[in-house]
Amino acid sequence: MRKPFLILLAAAALFTACNNSSDEKKADSMDSMDHSSMDHSTAAVPPVPEVPAGAKVFFANLKDGESVTSPLKVQMGVEGMNVDTANGNVKAGSGHHHIFIDGPDSLATGETVPKDSVHLHFGNAQTETELKLAPGKHTLTLQFADALHRSYGQKLSTKITVDVKK
Numbered sequence: 001m002r003k004p005f006l007i008l009l010a011a012a013a014l015f016t017a018c019n020n021s022s023d024e025k026k027a028d029s030m031d032s033m034d035h036s037s038m039d040h041s042t043a044a045v046p047p048v049p050e051v052p053a054g055a056k057v058f059f060a061n062l063k064d065g066e067s068v069t070s071p072l073k074v075q076m077g078v079e080g081m082n083v084d085t086a087n088g089n090v091k092a093g094s095g096h097h098h099i100f101i102d103g104p105d106s107l108a109t110g111e112t113v114p115k116d117s118v119h120l121h122f123g124n125a126q127t128e129t130e131l132k133l134a135p136g137k138h139t140l141t142l143q144f145a146d147a148l149h150r151s152y153g154q155k156l157s158t159k160i161t162v163d164v165k166k
């Protein structure tokens with residue numbers, strides 16, 4: 001009586017193991033598929049659009065060297081370009097703002113803007129924000145980028161220094 005039970009138990013274990021391994025093989029074969037034959041036309045990344053002549057970004061309400069208090073209202077402006085969302089749909093003559101706090105003067109054209117405490121993103125087409133800054137001198141860089149967060153470079157960047165008073 002014990003022997004048939006053990007055989008039945010062993011058969012059930014073997015059946016379960018075979019079914020699981022075949023599912024894993026299917027998943028592995030899907031992961032290792034040759035994707036080179038797939039249509040990648042929707043995945044093609046367009047080049048960074050050219051910056052129109054005369055286009056520029058600026059802080060609309062702040063001047064270089066100005067003394068301010070925190071929280072600080074910042075109005076971001078752009079001329080010669082349209083402010084649009086960072087929706088992944090790259091369009092010539094459009095983009096969105098980024099502010100770098102105590103960061104670089106600009107990023108190279110085509111470089112993706114990092115997302116961290118130094119590099120603030122305004123991908124919902126915002127043109128103003130409020131910043132909380134510690135007392136002291138801070139640099140603020142306004143950088144315009146395309147819908148994929150790729151920098152338009154120094155052409156669409158400006159940097160100022162503000163002195164935050166207590």
